[in-house]
Amino acid sequence: MATELDCSGKTIREINTAIREHIARGEDAVVVRNPGARHNLGVALLQPSTVKFDGSVGYFCGGLMDGATVEVNGSTGWGLAESMLSGTVIVRGSAGNGAAATIRGGTVVIHRHAAARAGVAMKGGLLLIGGNCGYMAGFMGQRGTIVVCGDVGEAFADSMYETVCYVGGEVGELGNDAVIEELTAEDLAFLEATFTEHLPERLAELKPRIAGFKKIVSGRRLWNFDKTDWDVWQQVV
Amino acid sequence: MCGIIGFLDKTSDTAPVGETVLTMLNALACRGPDSAGVALFTGPGNDRTVLRIKLGEKGVFAERQANITKRVQTLGRVLAAETSEEYLRLEVDYQGDPQQLSALIESEADNVEVVSMGNALEIVKQVGSPENLEQSHGVSRITGTHGIGHTRLSTESKVDLSHSQPFWAHGRPDLAVVHNGHITNYHNLRRRYEQHGVRFYTDNDSEVIGVYLADRLSQGMTLTEALTASLYDLDGSFSYLAATQNELGFAKDRFALKPLLFTETDSEVVVATEEIAIENAFPGIGGVREAQAKEVQVWQLN
Numbered sequence: 001m002a003t004e005l006d007c008s009g010k011t012i013r014e015i016n017t018a019i020r021e022h023i024a025r026g027e028d029a030v031v032v033r034n035p036g037a038r039h040n041l042g043v044a045l046l047q048p049s050t051v052k053f054d055g056s057v058g059y060f061c062g063g064l065m066d067g068a069t070v071e072v073n074g075s076t077g078w079g080l081a082e083s084m085l086s087g088t089v090i091v092r093g094s095a096g097n098g099a100a101a102t103i104r105g106g107t108v109v110i111h112r113h114a115a116a117r118a119g120v121a122m123k124g125g126l127l128l129i130g131g132n133c134g135y136m137a138g139f140m141g142q143r144g145t146i147v148v149c150g151d152v153g154e155a156f157a158d159s160m161y162e163t164v165c166y167v168g169g170e171v172g173e174l175g176n177d178a179v180i181e182e183l184t185a186e187d188l189a190f191l192e193a194t195f196t197e198h199l200p201e202r203l204a205e206l207k208p209r210i211a212g213f214k215k216i217v218s219g220r221r222l223w224n225f226d227k228t229d230w231d232v233w234q235q236v237v
Numbered sequence: 238m239c240g241i242i243g244f245l246d247k248t249s250d251t252a253p254v255g256e257t258v259l260t261m262l263n264a265l266a267c268r269g270p271d272s273a274g275v276a277l278f279t280g281p282g283n284d285r286t287v288l289r290i291k292l293g294e295k296g297v298f299a300e301r302q303a304n305i306t307k308r309v310q311t312l313g314r315v316l317a318a319e320t321s322e323e324y325l326r327l328e329v330d331y332q333g334d335p336q337q338l339s340a341l342i343e344s345e346a347d348n349v350e351v352v353s354m355g356n357a358l359e360i361v362k363q364v365g366s367p368e369n370l371e372q373s374h375g376v377s378r379i380t381g382t383h384g385i386g387h388t389r390l391s392t393e394s395k396v397d398l399s400h401s402q403p404f405w406a407h408g409r410p411d412l413a414v415v416h417n418g419h420i421t422n423y424h425n426l427r428r429r430y431e432q433h434g435v436r437f438y439t440d441n442d443s444e445v446i447g448v449y450l451a452d453r454l455s456q457g458m459t460l461t462e463a464l465t466a467s468l469y470d471l472d473g474s475f476s477y478l479a480a481t482q483n484e485l486g487f488a489k490d491r492f493a494l495k496p497l498l499f500t501e502t503d504s505e506v507v508v509a510t511e512e513i514a515i516e517n518a519f520p521g522i523g524g525v526r527e528a529q530a531k532e533v534q535v536w537q538l539n
Contacts, residue, residue: 036520037512056512056525075525077512078496096527097493115527116493135493135530153529 002029002052012040023049023068039077042070045087059096062089065106081108084125090198097134100127103144109198116153119146122163128198138165138216139175147194149206159236160218166191167214168206176236179219187215238390239402239417240265241497243478243508244518245383245485245536250280255379257518261509262367262386264517268510269388272401273370274362276413278482279381281357284332285316286410289353289360290325290342294397298323301345308341322373323398324352324361336408350399350438355411357381357482362401382538383485383506385478387415394440406447407438411482414450416443417510418495421473446477464488464533476528478508486535493530500525506536 003022007015015032019042022030029050035041039058042051045068053061056074066085075093079101086105094112101117105124113131120136122144132150139155141163151169158175166187174180188210195206221229222236242261246252258275266273279287290305292298302325306318313331320326331338339351353360361374367388370376387402394400406412420426423442430448431437437444449470453463460479464486474494478487487508489497499508500515500522509515512525528534 037516039513055521056516058511058513074523075498075512093523094526096496096498113526116530132529134527135491 002031002050003027004031004033007032007034007036007038007041012038015041016043019045019051023047023051035074037074037077042068045070056093062087065089075112080110081106084108086125094131100125103127105144107198111199113150114148119144119163122146126194128194130199130202132169135172136175138163141165145190147191149199149202149209157216157218159222161223162218165216167216168209168212171214171216174216176232177219177222178216181215181217183211183213183215187213238268240268240388240510240514241385241415241417241476241478241508242387242510242514243383243385243415243480243485243487243506245506245538246504247506247539248504250382251380252382253377254278254381254384256377258384258386259367259371259377260518261507261514262370262388264514265388265510266366266368269390270366271391271396272362272364272389272398273367273387274360274389274401274403274415275370275376275384275386276353276358276360276403276405276415276480277376277379277381277384278357278411278480279359279379281382281482283356286313286329286331286338286354286356287359288325288327288329288338288342288351290327291323291348291350291352291398292320292325293323293346293348294399295323298325301349305342305345305349308345309338312338312341321375322363324374326359335410339407348399351405351407352398353405353413355405355482358405358411358413358480360403360405360413362387362403363398364396364401382483383480385413385415385480385485393419393442400439400441402441402443404441404444404447406451407436409451409454412447412451412454412479414443414447414477414479416446416475416477417497418475418477418490419473420445420471420475422471423473426471442473443477446471446475446479450479459535460484460486461533461535464535468531468533476510483538484535486533487528488533489528489530491531493528497528498525499528499534501536 037056050069052071059077060079062070062081069088078096080099081089100108103125111130114133116134118137119127120139135153136155138157142161146165149168154173155175157178317328420442476495476497
């Protein structure tokens, strides 16, 4: 049975210490009540464990994490799961700017919307957004995968390396050197498996849409300088 | 930093806006310890003009108060007068030119300023934390339809009452603004407006937003059009809220550099820099989303 922890009247340090103590005692799951959208909750969780926030959290929730599972039954502020090494972060509501920025691995699932700069500089892992995402998502992505079921904002997938993006809705405007590629059989299978695993309640709606997703990758024109690409470089620099 | 908040009640003209706005603002006190303020709209159904006048920054102002009241009486009957700390609040039977009334009051002394004017608008702001607003001015007693609030971390201009926010858009009754960010073309805009005779009361870059919106609205734009135009006319980082007698709106800059979250239910609209403010006043309200770059929203009172 899950242990419960009430945030009321506690400082952030007291809450995070209590979460770590629960995990150290080997408890399967900790349910955190009344998080009150406060910042820095559930950061640097370095052991396999499950922490469920029953409400919204503030900035940097699940940041610097390695191997834990964090669920947020609400929305989150800036820097969700920032620089995570591995683990799973699930948000039932929406996320603020910079969700899953610079993650190296693991999975971040946002059921509603993500704001600006989602998944920038990702070095691995999966970012799955059930709704829309904002300006400059995927900027300078090095590895990993971004899946957005809804629309994406301007400067999408700008200056990327090897991150692969899939978009189910409209693309506001592709970023520099971002190109749309044909979906392969592997892509279709990957999307179906991803939705089956992470958004099963929406599978009936998403599955027929899979073939209409756009795959967006780097056009590789910015990987090495070539003077015939001067026009693109002028825009970027 | 700075924290901004907004609240609009869809169901009542006598909602506890003062209390709600303060509850939200208290949660953002840590974002702006320098000063705090609110702009509250006290509901329709009144054609008197309400003035909140700063008598000075610090000191005893009994004589100024008497002089100003006398001056105002030459333009319209004074229906009510009260003071709290540096403020003189007047209700006046006056529907004439707002500029004329302001100028008459402000000619009393250099640091006298009409902080707000309108049929419904009342601005109370001061140096210090939001708690001071309640202790000194009993803000939570004020009821009405909607309101905005601000906690300030000063980065570019001095800390006193006039440099605090919200800013009334001087000269345009019932228009108030709160801003989080920096307007980097402030000096250009200010110079341009000053050439057209606009008086700036502070060196705070946020003041220009009110001036800008008043200018656009007076050209016949709607609030939505004016906020949308500002995305390109204002440079820098901003999330700001603007409120008129029957509207509450926000605009976020092209690069989404400053936070702003909002949610809407059947009964209210709630907007804040951080969700912690929304949670403080409406625990578990849900549906909160961060505004996107270039997003503009305006809500009308029914």
